[in-house]
Amino acid sequence: MSTTPKTRFEDDVRRLIPALDEYRGSDLLVTSPIDGSELATLRNDTVVGVTQKIDRAMVAFRSWREVPAPRRGELVRRLGEALRQNKEALARLVTIECGKILEEGRGEVQEMIDICDFAVGLSRQLYGLTIASERPNHVMQENWLPLGPVAIISAFNFPVAVWSWNAALALVCGDPCLWKPSHSTPLTALAVQSLFEEVAEGFADAPKGLSQVVIGTHEQGNVLVEDHRVPLVSATGSTRMGRIVGQKIAARFGRALLELGGNNAIIVTPSADLGVAIPSILFGSVGTAGQRCTTTRRVIAHRSHFDQIFETLKKVYLQIGDSKVGDPLAQGTLVGPLINKQAFDDMQAALDKARRDAIEVVGGTRTLTESGGWYVKPALVKMRRQTEIVHDETFAPLTYVLPYDSLEEALEIHNDVPQGLSSAIMTTDVREAEAFKRFSDCGIANVNIGTSGAEIGGAFGGEKETGGGRESGSDSWRAYMRRQTSTTYFGSEKPSLAQGIKFEL
Protein backbone atom coordinates (compact mmCIF):
# COMPACT_ATOMS: atom_id res chain seq x y z
CA MET A 1 0.00 0.00 0.00
CA SER A 2 2.74 2.47 0.86
CA THR A 3 5.47 3.49 -1.53
CA THR A 4 8.03 5.32 0.56
CA PRO A 5 6.75 4.82 4.10
CA LYS A 6 8.79 7.52 5.84
CA THR A 7 7.91 10.34 3.51
CA ARG A 8 4.48 9.48 2.15
CA PHE A 9 2.60 12.03 4.27
CA GLU A 10 5.32 14.60 4.82
CA ASP A 11 3.63 17.28 2.69
CA ASP A 12 0.31 16.82 4.46
CA VAL A 13 1.89 17.33 7.85
CA ARG A 14 4.02 20.29 6.73
CA ARG A 15 1.18 22.09 4.97
CA LEU A 16 -0.75 22.47 8.23
CA ILE A 17 2.09 22.70 10.73
CA PRO A 18 4.58 25.21 9.31
CA ALA A 19 6.46 25.34 12.63
CA LEU A 20 6.75 21.56 12.94
CA ASP A 21 10.49 21.72 13.54
CA GLU A 22 9.92 23.60 16.79
CA TYR A 23 7.99 20.61 18.16
CA ARG A 24 10.40 17.93 17.01
CA GLY A 25 12.30 15.85 19.53
CA SER A 26 12.92 12.25 20.42
CA ASP A 27 10.11 11.40 22.88
CA LEU A 28 6.94 10.72 20.98
CA LEU A 29 6.94 8.76 17.74
CA VAL A 30 3.81 9.49 15.73
CA THR A 31 2.86 6.98 13.06
CA SER A 32 0.00 6.63 10.64
CA PRO A 33 -2.32 3.69 11.30
CA ILE A 34 -2.78 3.49 7.52
CA ASP A 35 0.60 1.86 6.93
CA GLY A 36 2.63 2.33 10.11
CA SER A 37 4.78 4.95 8.46
CA GLU A 38 6.43 7.56 10.64
CA LEU A 39 4.82 10.99 10.58
CA ALA A 40 7.07 12.80 13.07
CA THR A 41 8.85 12.39 16.37
CA LEU A 42 7.97 15.07 18.87
CA ARG A 43 9.30 16.42 22.13
CA ASN A 44 7.07 15.91 25.16
CA ASP A 45 6.37 18.83 27.45
CA THR A 46 8.18 18.55 30.76
CA VAL A 47 6.21 18.75 33.99
CA VAL A 48 7.70 22.22 34.55
CA GLY A 49 6.79 23.13 30.98
CA VAL A 50 3.14 22.23 31.55
CA THR A 51 3.07 24.29 34.76
CA GLN A 52 4.49 27.24 32.82
CA LYS A 53 1.74 26.83 30.25
CA ILE A 54 -0.80 27.04 33.07
CA ASP A 55 0.97 30.23 34.29
CA ARG A 56 0.58 31.66 30.80
CA ALA A 57 -3.08 30.63 30.65
CA MET A 58 -3.68 32.44 33.96
CA VAL A 59 -2.21 35.63 32.51
CA ALA A 60 -4.31 35.23 29.37
CA PHE A 61 -7.41 34.73 31.50
CA ARG A 62 -6.98 38.10 33.21
CA SER A 63 -7.37 39.97 29.93
CA TRP A 64 -9.62 37.61 27.96
CA ARG A 65 -12.36 37.68 30.58
CA GLU A 66 -12.53 41.50 30.15
CA VAL A 67 -13.17 41.24 26.41
CA PRO A 68 -16.94 41.51 25.76
CA ALA A 69 -18.45 38.11 24.98
CA PRO A 70 -19.68 39.04 21.45
CA ARG A 71 -16.15 40.18 20.66
CA ARG A 72 -14.84 36.86 21.94
CA GLY A 73 -17.37 35.32 19.58
CA GLU A 74 -15.80 37.22 16.70
CA LEU A 75 -12.52 35.38 17.30
CA VAL A 76 -14.38 32.05 17.17
CA ARG A 77 -16.15 33.18 13.98
CA ARG A 78 -12.75 33.77 12.39
CA LEU A 79 -11.55 30.38 13.60
CA GLY A 80 -14.60 28.84 11.90
CA GLU A 81 -13.64 30.65 8.69
CA ALA A 82 -10.06 29.35 8.90
CA LEU A 83 -11.45 25.83 9.35
CA ARG A 84 -13.70 26.26 6.31
CA GLN A 85 -10.71 27.33 4.23
CA ASN A 86 -8.58 24.42 5.42
CA LYS A 87 -11.31 21.79 5.66
CA GLU A 88 -9.96 19.43 3.02
CA ALA A 89 -6.34 19.53 4.17
CA LEU A 90 -7.26 19.10 7.83
CA ALA A 91 -9.71 16.28 7.04
CA ARG A 92 -6.90 14.52 5.19
CA LEU A 93 -4.55 14.91 8.13
CA VAL A 94 -7.25 13.54 10.45
CA THR A 95 -7.50 10.51 8.19
CA ILE A 96 -3.74 10.09 8.02
CA GLU A 97 -3.25 10.34 11.77
CA CYS A 98 -6.26 8.43 13.14
CA GLY A 99 -7.27 6.26 10.18
CA LYS A 100 -10.94 7.16 9.77
CA ILE A 101 -12.12 7.32 6.16
CA LEU A 102 -11.74 10.67 4.42
CA GLU A 103 -15.50 11.22 4.25
CA GLU A 104 -15.63 10.94 8.04
CA GLY A 105 -12.52 13.12 8.36
CA ARG A 106 -14.48 15.79 6.47
CA GLY A 107 -17.45 15.21 8.77
CA GLU A 108 -15.22 15.72 11.76
CA VAL A 109 -13.96 19.09 10.50
CA GLN A 110 -17.54 20.03 9.64
CA GLU A 111 -18.47 19.38 13.29
CA MET A 112 -15.76 21.89 14.23
CA ILE A 113 -17.18 24.48 11.85
CA ASP A 114 -20.71 23.84 13.15
CA ILE A 115 -19.74 24.30 16.78
CA CYS A 116 -17.90 27.53 15.93
CA ASP A 117 -21.10 28.86 14.30
CA PHE A 118 -23.08 27.74 17.35
CA ALA A 119 -20.63 29.42 19.73
CA VAL A 120 -20.71 32.70 17.78
CA GLY A 121 -24.48 32.91 18.29
CA LEU A 122 -24.04 31.86 21.87
CA SER A 123 -21.61 34.71 22.50
CA ARG A 124 -24.64 37.03 22.44
CA GLN A 125 -26.83 34.69 24.49
CA LEU A 126 -24.98 33.91 27.71
CA TYR A 127 -28.16 34.78 29.53
CA GLY A 128 -28.61 35.02 33.25
CA LEU A 129 -31.87 35.44 35.16
CA THR A 130 -33.65 38.23 36.96
CA ILE A 131 -35.31 36.72 40.01
CA ALA A 132 -38.22 38.22 41.97
CA SER A 133 -37.01 39.27 45.41
CA GLU A 134 -39.25 38.82 48.45
CA ARG A 135 -38.11 42.22 49.77
CA PRO A 136 -39.13 45.70 48.56
CA ASN A 137 -36.63 47.62 46.43
CA HIS A 138 -34.39 44.60 46.00
CA VAL A 139 -33.38 42.95 42.76
CA MET A 140 -31.92 39.48 42.45
CA GLN A 141 -29.83 38.40 39.52
CA GLU A 142 -28.03 35.34 38.34
CA ASN A 143 -24.77 36.25 36.60
CA TRP A 144 -22.61 33.95 34.52
CA LEU A 145 -18.92 34.75 34.71
CA PRO A 146 -15.80 33.35 33.05
CA LEU A 147 -14.38 30.36 34.91
CA GLY A 148 -10.64 30.21 34.22
CA PRO A 149 -8.33 27.99 32.18
CA VAL A 150 -10.06 24.89 30.85
CA ALA A 151 -8.06 21.68 30.28
CA ILE A 152 -9.23 19.59 27.36
CA ILE A 153 -7.98 16.01 27.29
CA SER A 154 -9.05 14.41 24.03
CA ALA A 155 -8.97 10.93 22.53
CA PHE A 156 -7.53 9.64 19.25
CA ASN A 157 -10.84 8.79 17.61
CA PHE A 158 -12.15 12.36 17.32
CA PRO A 159 -8.77 14.04 17.45
CA VAL A 160 -9.98 17.56 16.67
CA ALA A 161 -13.80 17.79 16.88
CA VAL A 162 -13.98 17.09 20.60
CA TRP A 163 -11.47 19.88 21.26
CA SER A 164 -13.63 22.27 19.27
CA TRP A 165 -16.84 21.39 21.18
CA ASN A 166 -15.02 22.41 24.33
CA ALA A 167 -12.79 25.19 23.05
CA ALA A 168 -15.39 27.09 21.01
CA LEU A 169 -17.66 27.29 24.05
CA ALA A 170 -14.84 27.94 26.52
CA LEU A 171 -13.48 30.79 24.40
CA VAL A 172 -16.79 32.65 24.11
CA CYS A 173 -17.33 32.06 27.83
CA GLY A 174 -14.06 33.88 28.53
CA ASP A 175 -11.80 30.92 29.33
CA PRO A 176 -8.33 30.13 27.94
CA CYS A 177 -7.78 26.51 26.81
CA LEU A 178 -5.03 23.98 27.48
CA TRP A 179 -5.28 21.03 25.15
CA LYS A 180 -3.67 17.67 25.84
CA PRO A 181 -4.44 15.57 22.75
CA SER A 182 -4.07 11.80 22.64
CA HIS A 183 -0.43 10.74 22.30
CA SER A 184 -1.56 8.92 19.13
CA THR A 185 -2.82 12.09 17.45
CA PRO A 186 -0.76 15.14 18.44
CA LEU A 187 -0.20 16.35 14.88
CA THR A 188 -3.82 17.18 14.13
CA ALA A 189 -3.81 19.13 17.41
CA LEU A 190 -0.72 21.06 16.35
CA ALA A 191 -2.34 21.72 12.97
CA VAL A 192 -5.43 23.19 14.64
CA GLN A 193 -3.20 25.14 17.03
CA SER A 194 -1.37 26.62 14.02
CA LEU A 195 -4.68 27.73 12.51
CA PHE A 196 -5.76 29.17 15.84
CA GLU A 197 -2.51 31.09 16.28
CA GLU A 198 -2.78 32.58 12.81
CA VAL A 199 -6.30 33.77 13.56
CA ALA A 200 -5.36 35.04 17.04
CA GLU A 201 -2.38 37.00 15.70
CA GLY A 202 -4.69 39.08 13.57
CA PHE A 203 -7.06 39.70 16.47
CA ALA A 204 -5.82 42.44 18.79
CA ASP A 205 -8.00 41.38 21.75
CA ALA A 206 -6.62 37.83 21.87
CA PRO A 207 -3.87 37.53 24.51
CA LYS A 208 -0.87 35.26 24.08
CA GLY A 209 -1.44 31.83 25.55
CA LEU A 210 -5.20 31.87 24.96
CA SER A 211 -4.99 28.38 23.49
CA GLN A 212 -2.04 26.08 24.12
CA VAL A 213 -1.25 22.47 23.33
CA VAL A 214 0.44 20.12 25.78
CA ILE A 215 2.29 17.24 24.15
CA GLY A 216 2.80 14.00 26.02
CA THR A 217 1.07 11.13 27.73
CA HIS A 218 -0.95 10.73 30.95
CA GLU A 219 2.01 12.20 32.87
CA GLN A 220 1.55 15.60 31.23
CA GLY A 221 -2.24 15.29 31.43
CA ASN A 222 -1.91 14.66 35.13
CA VAL A 223 -0.27 18.05 35.69
CA LEU A 224 -3.41 19.69 34.31
CA VAL A 225 -5.63 17.39 36.36
CA GLU A 226 -3.87 18.17 39.63
CA ASP A 227 -3.34 21.92 39.29
CA HIS A 228 -5.97 23.82 41.29
CA ARG A 229 -5.68 26.79 38.92
CA VAL A 230 -7.50 24.73 36.28
CA PRO A 231 -11.12 24.87 37.45
CA LEU A 232 -12.51 22.62 34.71
CA VAL A 233 -11.03 19.51 33.15
CA SER A 234 -12.97 18.11 30.22
CA ALA A 235 -11.71 14.58 29.55
CA THR A 236 -12.72 12.17 26.81
CA GLY A 237 -11.51 8.58 26.82
CA SER A 238 -11.87 5.28 28.58
CA THR A 239 -13.80 4.66 31.78
CA ARG A 240 -10.51 3.56 33.32
CA MET A 241 -8.96 6.96 32.62
CA GLY A 242 -12.11 8.80 33.76
CA ARG A 243 -12.20 7.00 37.07
CA ILE A 244 -8.66 8.17 37.90
CA VAL A 245 -9.10 11.70 36.56
CA GLY A 246 -12.56 12.17 38.13
CA GLN A 247 -11.34 11.19 41.59
CA LYS A 248 -8.30 13.45 41.44
CA ILE A 249 -10.36 16.42 40.37
CA ALA A 250 -13.00 15.73 43.01
CA ALA A 251 -10.26 15.62 45.66
CA ARG A 252 -9.31 19.24 44.87
CA PHE A 253 -12.97 20.32 44.38
CA GLY A 254 -12.41 21.01 40.69
CA ARG A 255 -15.02 20.46 38.04
CA ALA A 256 -14.77 17.43 35.75
CA LEU A 257 -16.62 17.04 32.49
CA LEU A 258 -16.27 13.37 31.60
CA GLU A 259 -17.07 11.70 28.27
CA LEU A 260 -16.15 8.06 28.76
CA GLY A 261 -17.11 4.68 27.38
CA GLY A 262 -20.30 3.71 25.62
CA ASN A 263 -22.00 0.38 25.00
CA ASN A 264 -24.66 1.58 22.67
CA ALA A 265 -27.56 -0.57 21.54
CA ILE A 266 -30.22 -0.46 18.87
CA ILE A 267 -33.48 -2.26 19.65
CA VAL A 268 -35.15 -3.56 16.49
CA THR A 269 -38.86 -4.13 17.15
CA PRO A 270 -41.25 -6.22 15.00
CA SER A 271 -42.74 -3.04 13.50
CA ALA A 272 -39.32 -1.65 12.46
CA ASP A 273 -38.85 -0.52 8.88
CA LEU A 274 -35.78 -2.58 7.98
CA GLY A 275 -34.98 -0.23 5.11
CA VAL A 276 -34.32 2.36 7.81
CA ALA A 277 -32.91 0.02 10.46
CA ILE A 278 -30.25 -1.89 8.51
CA PRO A 279 -28.32 1.14 7.12
CA SER A 280 -28.43 2.76 10.57
CA ILE A 281 -27.03 -0.37 12.20
CA LEU A 282 -24.30 -0.59 9.58
CA PHE A 283 -23.07 2.99 9.85
CA GLY A 284 -23.30 2.83 13.63
CA SER A 285 -21.45 -0.49 13.91
CA VAL A 286 -18.68 -0.48 11.33
CA GLY A 287 -18.34 3.27 10.64
CA THR A 288 -15.06 4.71 11.96
CA ALA A 289 -13.99 1.04 12.25
CA GLY A 290 -16.14 0.79 15.38
CA GLN A 291 -13.98 3.39 17.11
CA ARG A 292 -16.59 5.96 18.11
CA CYS A 293 -17.78 6.25 21.66
CA THR A 294 -21.24 6.23 20.05
CA THR A 295 -20.59 3.08 17.97
CA THR A 296 -23.45 0.57 17.91
CA ARG A 297 -22.11 -2.39 19.86
CA ARG A 298 -25.36 -4.29 20.48
CA VAL A 299 -28.35 -5.02 18.25
CA ILE A 300 -31.27 -6.24 20.34
CA ALA A 301 -33.70 -7.83 17.86
CA HIS A 302 -37.16 -9.25 18.46
CA ARG A 303 -37.10 -13.05 18.22
CA SER A 304 -39.65 -12.98 15.38
CA HIS A 305 -37.01 -11.53 13.03
CA PHE A 306 -33.81 -12.26 14.98
CA ASP A 307 -32.54 -14.80 12.40
CA GLN A 308 -33.56 -12.64 9.47
CA ILE A 309 -31.78 -9.57 10.82
CA PHE A 310 -28.66 -11.56 11.61
CA GLU A 311 -28.63 -13.09 8.11
CA THR A 312 -29.15 -9.70 6.44
CA LEU A 313 -26.35 -8.15 8.47
CA LYS A 314 -24.12 -11.16 7.93
CA LYS A 315 -24.36 -10.76 4.17
CA VAL A 316 -23.35 -7.11 4.33
CA TYR A 317 -20.62 -7.70 6.94
CA LEU A 318 -19.06 -10.34 4.69
CA GLN A 319 -19.27 -8.02 1.71
CA ILE A 320 -17.68 -5.16 3.66
CA GLY A 321 -14.99 -7.49 5.02
CA ASP A 322 -14.14 -8.66 1.50
CA SER A 323 -14.16 -5.39 -0.38
CA LYS A 324 -14.68 -2.30 1.76
CA VAL A 325 -11.87 -2.50 4.32
CA GLY A 326 -8.72 -0.68 3.31
CA ASP A 327 -6.86 2.56 2.81
CA PRO A 328 -9.09 5.23 4.37
CA LEU A 329 -7.83 7.79 1.83
CA ALA A 330 -9.04 5.66 -1.09
CA GLN A 331 -12.48 6.25 -2.50
CA GLY A 332 -14.90 3.44 -1.84
CA THR A 333 -13.33 2.33 1.44
CA LEU A 334 -15.85 2.19 4.28
CA VAL A 335 -13.67 0.77 7.06
CA GLY A 336 -10.14 1.99 7.72
CA PRO A 337 -7.56 0.52 10.08
CA LEU A 338 -7.71 0.14 13.85
CA ILE A 339 -5.55 2.66 15.66
CA ASN A 340 -2.88 0.13 16.69
CA LYS A 341 -1.99 -3.47 17.50
CA GLN A 342 -3.37 -3.15 21.03
CA ALA A 343 -6.81 -2.39 19.59
CA PHE A 344 -6.55 -5.50 17.42
CA ASP A 345 -5.45 -7.66 20.37
CA ASP A 346 -8.31 -6.34 22.51
CA MET A 347 -10.77 -7.19 19.76
CA GLN A 348 -9.39 -10.73 19.44
CA ALA A 349 -9.56 -11.22 23.21
CA ALA A 350 -13.21 -10.11 23.24
CA LEU A 351 -14.01 -12.40 20.33
CA ASP A 352 -12.37 -15.34 22.09
CA LYS A 353 -14.56 -14.76 25.12
CA ALA A 354 -17.69 -14.23 23.02
CA ARG A 355 -17.13 -17.46 21.08
CA ARG A 356 -17.81 -19.49 24.22
CA ASP A 357 -21.47 -18.48 24.21
CA ALA A 358 -21.98 -17.42 20.61
CA ILE A 359 -24.31 -19.14 18.17
CA GLU A 360 -22.24 -17.84 15.25
CA VAL A 361 -19.32 -15.49 14.65
CA VAL A 362 -18.80 -13.72 11.32
CA GLY A 363 -15.60 -11.85 10.36
CA GLY A 364 -13.21 -10.46 12.95
CA THR A 365 -10.02 -11.62 11.29
CA ARG A 366 -7.05 -9.50 10.29
CA THR A 367 -6.77 -8.47 6.67
CA LEU A 368 -4.30 -6.52 4.49
CA THR A 369 -1.48 -7.77 6.67
CA GLU A 370 1.13 -6.52 4.20
CA SER A 371 -0.07 -2.94 4.53
CA GLY A 372 1.72 -2.21 7.79
CA GLY A 373 -1.61 -1.27 9.42
CA TRP A 374 -4.04 -3.19 11.65
CA TYR A 375 -7.03 -3.82 9.43
CA VAL A 376 -9.87 -6.14 10.43
CA LYS A 377 -12.98 -7.53 8.85
CA PRO A 378 -15.91 -6.26 10.93
CA ALA A 379 -17.19 -8.91 13.34
CA LEU A 380 -20.82 -9.84 13.88
CA VAL A 381 -21.62 -12.16 16.75
CA LYS A 382 -24.95 -13.94 17.15
CA MET A 383 -25.50 -14.42 20.88
CA ARG A 384 -28.04 -16.41 22.87
CA ARG A 385 -28.00 -13.84 25.63
CA GLN A 386 -26.11 -10.85 26.98
CA THR A 387 -23.07 -12.50 28.55
CA GLU A 388 -20.34 -10.82 30.56
CA ILE A 389 -18.19 -9.83 27.58
CA VAL A 390 -21.12 -7.93 26.05
CA HIS A 391 -21.00 -5.61 29.05
CA ASP A 392 -17.53 -4.41 28.01
CA GLU A 393 -16.80 -1.70 25.50
CA THR A 394 -14.42 -3.15 22.89
CA PHE A 395 -13.18 -0.28 20.74
CA ALA A 396 -13.38 -2.08 17.38
CA PRO A 397 -15.98 -3.11 14.78
CA LEU A 398 -17.53 -5.86 16.88
CA THR A 399 -21.32 -6.08 17.01
CA TYR A 400 -23.34 -8.45 19.18
CA VAL A 401 -26.82 -9.46 18.00
CA LEU A 402 -29.10 -10.47 20.88
CA PRO A 403 -32.71 -11.76 20.89
CA TYR A 404 -35.64 -10.52 22.97
CA ASP A 405 -39.26 -11.57 23.40
CA SER A 406 -41.08 -8.60 24.97
CA LEU A 407 -40.34 -4.88 24.83
CA GLU A 408 -39.99 -4.94 28.59
CA GLU A 409 -37.25 -7.54 28.28
CA ALA A 410 -35.55 -5.58 25.49
CA LEU A 411 -35.44 -2.50 27.71
CA GLU A 412 -34.04 -4.51 30.61
CA ILE A 413 -31.28 -5.95 28.41
CA HIS A 414 -30.68 -2.49 27.01
CA ASN A 415 -30.03 -0.84 30.37
CA ASP A 416 -28.18 -3.77 31.90
CA VAL A 417 -24.66 -2.52 31.04
CA PRO A 418 -22.43 -0.16 33.03
CA GLN A 419 -22.29 2.53 30.32
CA GLY A 420 -25.03 4.98 29.35
CA LEU A 421 -24.06 7.07 26.34
CA SER A 422 -26.23 6.49 23.26
CA SER A 423 -29.21 4.31 22.38
CA ALA A 424 -31.80 3.82 19.67
CA ILE A 425 -35.01 2.00 18.84
CA MET A 426 -36.24 1.07 15.39
CA THR A 427 -40.02 1.09 15.43
CA THR A 428 -43.04 2.49 13.63
CA ASP A 429 -45.12 2.17 16.79
CA VAL A 430 -45.37 5.48 18.63
CA ARG A 431 -46.09 3.73 21.95
CA GLU A 432 -42.87 1.73 21.73
CA ALA A 433 -40.93 4.84 20.74
CA GLU A 434 -42.18 6.86 23.70
CA ALA A 435 -41.67 3.98 26.15
CA PHE A 436 -38.11 3.67 24.92
CA LYS A 437 -37.31 7.36 25.34
CA ARG A 438 -38.58 7.27 28.92
CA PHE A 439 -36.86 4.04 29.87
CA SER A 440 -33.47 4.30 28.12
CA ASP A 441 -30.93 5.32 30.75
CA CYS A 442 -28.62 6.93 28.17
CA GLY A 443 -27.80 10.57 27.50
CA ILE A 444 -28.89 10.07 23.89
CA ALA A 445 -32.04 8.12 22.93
CA ASN A 446 -32.90 8.07 19.22
CA VAL A 447 -35.90 6.77 17.31
CA ASN A 448 -35.28 5.38 13.82
CA ILE A 449 -31.80 6.96 13.85
CA GLY A 450 -28.64 5.05 14.76
CA THR A 451 -26.59 5.59 17.90
CA SER A 452 -23.70 7.52 16.32
CA GLY A 453 -23.45 10.71 14.34
CA ALA A 454 -25.07 13.16 16.75
CA GLU A 455 -25.50 16.78 15.66
CA ILE A 456 -23.67 19.47 17.63
CA GLY A 457 -26.88 21.31 18.58
CA GLY A 458 -27.81 18.85 21.31
CA ALA A 459 -26.01 18.30 24.59
CA PHE A 460 -23.61 15.38 24.06
CA GLY A 461 -22.76 12.90 26.80
CA GLY A 462 -24.13 10.11 28.93
CA GLU A 463 -24.88 8.64 32.31
CA LYS A 464 -23.43 5.92 34.56
CA GLU A 465 -19.86 4.96 33.63
CA THR A 466 -20.02 7.30 30.64
CA GLY A 467 -19.30 9.97 33.24
CA GLY A 468 -22.30 12.30 33.28
CA GLY A 469 -20.70 15.18 31.33
CA ARG A 470 -22.49 17.21 28.68
CA GLU A 471 -20.68 19.18 26.03
CA SER A 472 -21.42 20.79 22.68
CA GLY A 473 -24.97 22.16 22.20
CA SER A 474 -28.02 23.10 24.28
CA ASP A 475 -26.98 24.78 27.55
CA SER A 476 -23.68 22.87 27.89
CA TRP A 477 -21.93 26.27 27.94
CA ARG A 478 -22.87 26.61 31.60
CA ALA A 479 -20.13 24.12 32.50
CA TYR A 480 -17.55 26.65 31.26
CA MET A 481 -18.77 29.54 33.43
CA ARG A 482 -19.34 30.16 37.09
CA ARG A 483 -22.80 31.03 38.35
CA GLN A 484 -23.21 33.91 40.73
CA THR A 485 -26.34 34.98 42.55
CA SER A 486 -26.41 38.68 43.32
CA THR A 487 -28.95 40.68 45.35
CA THR A 488 -28.94 44.47 45.13
CA TYR A 489 -30.85 46.85 47.40
CA PHE A 490 -31.64 50.15 45.76
CA GLY A 491 -33.94 51.72 48.41
CA SER A 492 -33.11 54.41 50.95
CA GLU A 493 -34.95 53.01 54.01
CA LYS A 494 -33.20 50.79 56.52
CA PRO A 495 -32.77 47.51 54.59
CA SER A 496 -35.08 44.60 55.47
CA LEU A 497 -33.85 41.07 56.05
CA ALA A 498 -35.00 38.01 54.14
CA GLN A 499 -37.39 35.51 55.77
CA GLY A 500 -38.95 38.48 57.64
CA ILE A 501 -36.27 38.37 60.32
CA LYS A 502 -36.19 41.37 62.67
CA PHE A 503 -32.79 42.28 64.08
CA GLU A 504 -33.31 45.58 65.95
CA LEU A 505 -30.89 47.32 68.30
Ligand code: UN1
Ligand atom coordinates in the same frame (compact mmCIF):
# COMPACT_ATOMS: atom_id res chain seq x y z
C1 UN1 B 1 -16.76 10.26 20.10
O1 UN1 B 1 -16.79 9.16 19.58
O2 UN1 B 1 -15.94 10.51 21.02
O3 UN1 B 1 -22.13 11.35 17.73
C2 UN1 B 1 -17.60 11.40 19.67
C3 UN1 B 1 -21.09 11.04 17.13
C4 UN1 B 1 -20.09 12.13 16.86
C5 UN1 B 1 -19.20 12.32 18.04
C6 UN1 B 1 -18.57 11.08 18.58
N1 UN1 B 1 -20.78 13.36 16.58
O4 UN1 B 1 -20.87 9.92 16.73
